[in-house]
Amino acid sequence: MDSLDVAPFFMTFMTFLLPALFAVSGILCGLSRLERRAACIALWSVRGAPLLLVGILSFWLATKPDPQAAFHGSLLSALMLILVVFMAWVLVQFSQHYMKGEQRVAQYYRWLMLTLAAVTLTLSSNHLLGFWIGWVGISLGLHFLLTFYPERPRAILAAHKKFILARVAELSLLVAFALLYWEHQTWYLLELMSHIDGTLSWSEQVAACLIAVAALMKCAQLPVHGWLMQVVEAPTPISALLHAGIINLGGYLVLTFYPLLHLSHSATWLLLIVAGFTTLFSALIMTTRISVKVRLAWSTSAQMGLMLLECALGLYELAVLHLLTHSVYKAHAFLNSSSAVQEFLTRRAAPDDTPNPIIWLSAFLFSVATVIFSALFWHYQGPMSPWLLMALALTVLVAQGRSIPKPVPWPRLLMLTFGLSLLYGGLKTTLGWLFHGHIAAHTEIPWSAADLWVSGIFISLFVLAVCLRYYAHLAWVNRFSVILFAGLYMDEWFTKVTLKIWPVALPAYSKAKHHGVSLLFPNLSKGWKK
16 A cells, blocks of 8 residues: 555544544443443543544644545534543543432443544544434434433423434435535535535525524524423533533534535525524523523523524634634533522622613723724724624623622723723634635625624614613513513424424323423423323
């Protein structure tokens, strides 16, 4: 075998190296003779994964990129693999104590490792069919993890809805891949994306819309979001895996097929409309929830909507930054959820006052000034809605800082806002330089129709959030709060339709528990099989 044949062989070998490591460890964890050592097997597997990843990425950097290589040699894929390996180590390490004493702990580690194998296969594969097989494997592995407690009706109902939506998303993705192959006669993702240029054919337009639909379902966007709010019945490490990793694959899908999607106005506006409404309402509904995990679930839906908005605006580097930071933050939030109650009570012990109009106006004017300065300093050119969101966020920060029992001095707030706005622009500029050459630059122009739509979403969110927090005594705010508390009634409607089409057999459970589920989902028991 000469030197020209060695590189393709090793690239193919590397594609399956990490998935094989996790898959083998998952199979070993499921063997009856090794059940007692399942935790140890999983732990050593995730400890060895970083070493393998270093070798894989080193060889990838040393070889010439090949669009027909089996390994998906892109910077985004490399960053995602680093994130997944890190998250796998954290979750397995956390599970050593959290899952200790569980009767079915071996099965937990089995499906956890098999799910990680499917995730790494999706991220590593440059072949569309390999990508799709990994995508299906993620969903199937997650289904077993979400039903780890089969005696809980709420968990079974959530997993049932997730199972149906996953099959629809997978079918959409498969049809999209078939259309792209029919148009370009290649299964290799990087080669296919390099062929996308100019006007799209009808098959490419349909494929782009189907990929957008699959991404929206994966990211739990309205109105198919309900399952994400109800999977909190699963063990905490599984919730962290879902919210910090798996659900982000919807964003990864859009970013990977970005050269195709940005040329399709239908797919772009599908993302803008659905993700826009999801960002607005999920963020508002989150404020009405008491349960820590449920609040985090609504936050995830809103954050995924915001990331899809960034993708639709062509802010590729900002979406990547959002994806990576959200994963780390949400994993920490779920794994640290046990102390969140104490933190909430501490904040409630010293509530802040309602900012007066002068404070609001001063905070807004200064925030806008700092954002304009930062945008000019970094020579920003592109949509203005991200900077508008930054200005509104800083407005709330400054107003709240001046309204607590011991107000923060103005000079300190001014330095903080300047620092945050400059850091925001610096990170975006740095990532833009890092990804330069890895993807064709295409962003919406300032104040385009898409930019104005997203700006309207952000302004609406700011106004409604301020009213809900500081002016809840108003009659219309009170009525709106009641509707938000009901989740706009969308999940109840979706659950009714789901159970009408495909009823689910709930486990034999106590009457008290069954009555509790009936209260959560009124009028839905008719769709359950007795």
